[in-house]
Amino acid sequence: xxxxxxxxxxxxxxxxxxxxxxxxxxxxxxxxxxxxxxxxxxxxxxxxxxxxxxxxxxxxxxxxxxxxxxxxxxxxxxxxxxxxxxxxxxxxxxxxxxxxxxxxxxxxxxxxxxx
Amino acid sequence: xxxxxxxxxxxxxxxxxxxxxxxxxxxxxxxxxxxxxxxxxxxxxxxxxxxxxxxxxxxxxxxxxxxxxxxxxxxxxxxxxxxxxxxxxxxxxxxxxxxxxxxxxxxxxxxxxxxx
Numbered sequence: 393x394x395x396x397x398x399x400x401x402x403x404x405x406x407x408x409x410x411x412x413x414x415x416x417x418x419x420x421x422x423x424x425x426x427x428x429x430x431x432x433x434x435x436x437x438x439x440x441x442x443x444x445x446x447x448x449x450x451x452x453x454x455x456x457x458x459x460x461x462x463x464x465x466x467x468x469x470x471x472x473x474x475x476x477x478x479x480x481x482x483x484x485x486x487x488x489x490x491x492x493x494x495x496x497x498x499x500x501x502x503x504x505x506x507x
Numbered sequence: 508x509x510x511x512x513x514x515x516x517x518x519x520x521x522x523x524x525x526x527x528x529x530x531x532x533x534x535x536x537x538x539x540x541x542x543x544x545x546x547x548x549x550x551x552x553x554x555x556x557x558x559x560x561x562x563x564x565x566x567x568x569x570x571x572x573x574x575x576x577x578x579x580x581x582x583x584x585x586x587x588x589x590x591x592x593x594x595x596x597x598x599x600x601x602x603x604x605x606x607x608x609x610x611x612x613x614x615x616x617x618x619x620x621x622x623x
Binding site for chain 2: 426428433434435436437438441482494495496497498499500
């Protein structure tokens with residue numbers, strides 16, 4: 393069975409500062425990893441995904457994440473925070489090419505961006 | 508390409524009633540998954556349907572059921588509603604093609620269900 397742990401339910405940064413949202417996973421087989429963003433009363437939007445190609449994955453809105461197998465981590469970063477980045481972020485894992493429909497999500501991290 | 512459409516967006520029901528939620532996936536997607544999102548439990552997987560068959564199921568009681576039609580549209584039904592069923596119900600569609608790299612799920616905006 394797979395699982396995801398997001399460290400820190402709330403992260404606060406100043407506008408222009410580095411954003412770092414932490415995600416550690418547990419999986420008995422090579423995982424597929426995703427980061428999603430959710431704005432209030434909205435669904436989830438995919439930011440980026442790791443599917444065993446490049447370990448450094450670039451996504452939308454300037455976000456990127458690095459897959460580190462030795463640390464079982466997939467942390468999300470952005471060099472410079474923008475006010476519009478304030479939202480809730482979810483890390484998710486799924487296993488197997490036929491299991492796109494069943495992902496296990498972390499508890500989420502709420503990002504606050506201060507002016 | 509139109510996204511995932513969920514109807515209705517908001518719903519208020521009384522305890523003991525039943526409710527049906529609808530999800531229309533992205534055109535061409537044959538996999539539809541349902542998730543329940545609550546402040547206390549986070550995002551929890553309910554079930555996945557592919558080609559009108561339930562392929563995966565989460566740990567929810569039998570009051571939660573679903574189905575998928577030949578056009579890939581899916582419905583989720585909750586019977587004998589309880590206060591704890593109040594949540595945002597999210598539907599996601601994916602292409603789920605065998606042999607291809609795992610594809611992501613595309614989410615709808617959700618149905619906010621309030622049980623009173």
